[in-house]
Amino acid sequence: MEATSDDADRLERYAELAVRVGANVQQGQTLFLTAHIGHAPLVETITRQAYRAGAAYVDVRYMDDRVRRAMVELGPETALAYTPPWLTEWAESHDGQARIWISGNPDPDALDGLDGDRLGRARMHDLTEIIARHVLTNRSVNWSTVAYPNPGWATAMFGEPAVERLWDAVAFTTRLDEADPVAAWREHLTSLESRAASLNELALEALRYRGPRTDLTIGLAGNARWLSALSRTASGIEYLPNIPTEEVYTTPDCRVAEGTVHSPKPVRVNGQLVEGLELRVSGGRIVSVDADLGADVVRATLRTDERAAYFGEVALIDRSSRVAQLDLLFHDMLYDENAGSHLAFGAGLREAFDGDPGDALNVSTVHVDFIVGSPDLEVDGQRPDGTWVPVMHGEEWQID
């Protein structure tokens, strides 16, 4: 099927959104673009837009999960977590540059049926750590993630390669359907920023989640702010790390969490589907994992490093979310995390802190989001005077 000129125009507008609003590529920067081989049309279009925006060079790194599968199945033990020196150099070179990740898995079955433990160990820790240092700790990278509609992803969602239907969903949620998507994003981000400001005024010290199979209390740090996704590098370049985004979020005090939490929706962890996830938490740490499917890959991921089993993010999303409105399971966390309130275990978010985070910030090479929001969930917040106030009940904000 040849692309029509309407399709080509839509792709150009989307790539422009990724380059100008998302990563906000600056004159003279290198753009690091990481994508699956099935993302080639968007890779080409983003590359063109990036050079138009003044990029000095666009470096494309194409991934293929079938190569990873071959390594997990047949490679020696030493290959699993091996980070080649040229990739270390590549990761270090991100400092001060722009980056775009493309998501929307064209090959969602590629890792099915692999040994969960070997798959969990098949991660380039050194690489993740270097990039996390530049992106999260030093905030020296302006970056974004956008998804590319493709037949594999559409099949995972709809049971058939209905790419046009998926494009419609992507265009709605990324506001490509607006006459001026860039202006629409400015307006939407202003609204999220305002919600974050209201939460910051409440100065909550803890959140309590109550619902089916869920009763979890999680501590908030005194100097961590609620944020929208709108971000700035240390040098002041504004960027939007996720397109779309609907969340207001912060990082918890990773030392304080207690109880049980159940995820009402499936989640992909290290490429594998996990369903019915239920975590038991004690002293801030996830101490046991249950799931109807995929518990072993979660357990292996939690063993990745010392702090993988502590929490890194709490995010609140109401039912006005464009992703929530569609009521679709996207099988892609870039979208599905925007379908409802969620938590993440693993790395905390340095940018949420005013000043020194101290030990409240979790440091890990892992960051895995999972949905907790549902019509039956009640989230309350504890004020500095010890009283509890409703924050979100039944996916509706209980605060201004």
Place this chain on the structure above:
Amino acid sequence: MEATSDDADRLERYAELAVRVGANVQQGQTLFLTAHIGHAPLVETITRQAYRAGAAYVDVRYMDDRVRRAMVELGPETALAYTPPWLTEWAESHDGQARIWISGNPDPDALDGLDGDRLGRARMHDLTEIIARHVLTNRSVNWSTVAYPNPGWATAMFGEPAVERLWDAVAFTTRLDEADPVAAWREHLTSLESRAASLNELALEALRYRGPRTDLTIGLAGNARWLSALSRTASGIEYLPNIPTEEVYTTPDCRVAEGTVHSPKPVRVNGQLVEGLELRVSGGRIVSVDADLGADVVRATLRTDERAAYFGEVALIDRSSRVAQLDLLFHDMLYDENAGSHLAFGAGLREAFDGDPGDALNVSTVHVDFIVGSPDLEVDGQRPDGTWVPVMHGEEWQID
């Protein structure tokens, strides 16, 4: 279209040929695998075969000419020949390891219509030089090139995506149609080795090519031997750099060439089609370029470095060649160079020399093959006593 089990078996046999006979991947080696994104099924299969052969790690680098096109069209001048430091590290890491290139261009129109001069300058010279040092000068890499039949390549050949027809041609020429392809290759290589030995006994000091629009004399170095493609690394690992191969070849004395030579077949130079190529040569150097199509990309390539315009290879192929038998234009030099006798300008072949090559060996980052063989071409050789003997007339060997 799903692959049948016959297709899957053919792909496995082909990947095994590439890994075991071609690169001859050794236990504990890293395999560097470079491919176009359209080569993914062969990439996966070679990766699996390489791990089975004991590879420590398989590094896959996927290329996409659409990204290159964007750079040539829209990137700044400084981007064209820029070699990122992480790719320098990647290239240096080839030392002592195995490498496979996959050819068969899935996207042959990707670079059409670009400014020939900018395209000619869009090459990573540093990278090519490092790899040439390990592969050609130090002979520390066991490597091979195989092609992957795909719709784009088939369309370039047949005007339609007749992938099965192309697979038949590939299977015939790479001897996958034999019961034991590995044994068939051993036998074929023995025959080519024997022809090279006959040529070495003649101790020719020059070759003269005469035919339509062609009268070229090219000098041969006293200490350069005729070879088949069967090669060994400095440490003694046997490998076959091209599958298929039909040639007996050597490197010329790059200081000695005089006359005019015409190529009767199209050739791709830096991705662009060149037709009716005619070169005028004086004092060893190509001093003028004519062509019906694509002369500018040849001229730009000849300006790449100081020695690009001198000759690096002379190869003789008779009509028994399996590629010649098919009488197809493959639009891929891995195949088309095996359709007939050919020359290359640019880098000479260090491995052809016994001992110090001195100034006879051409050193360049360029190596471009073009066919000179045709039914009307006569190739004669000059003996040490000054007499001329027929070598190949009408695509038939004139020696034992």
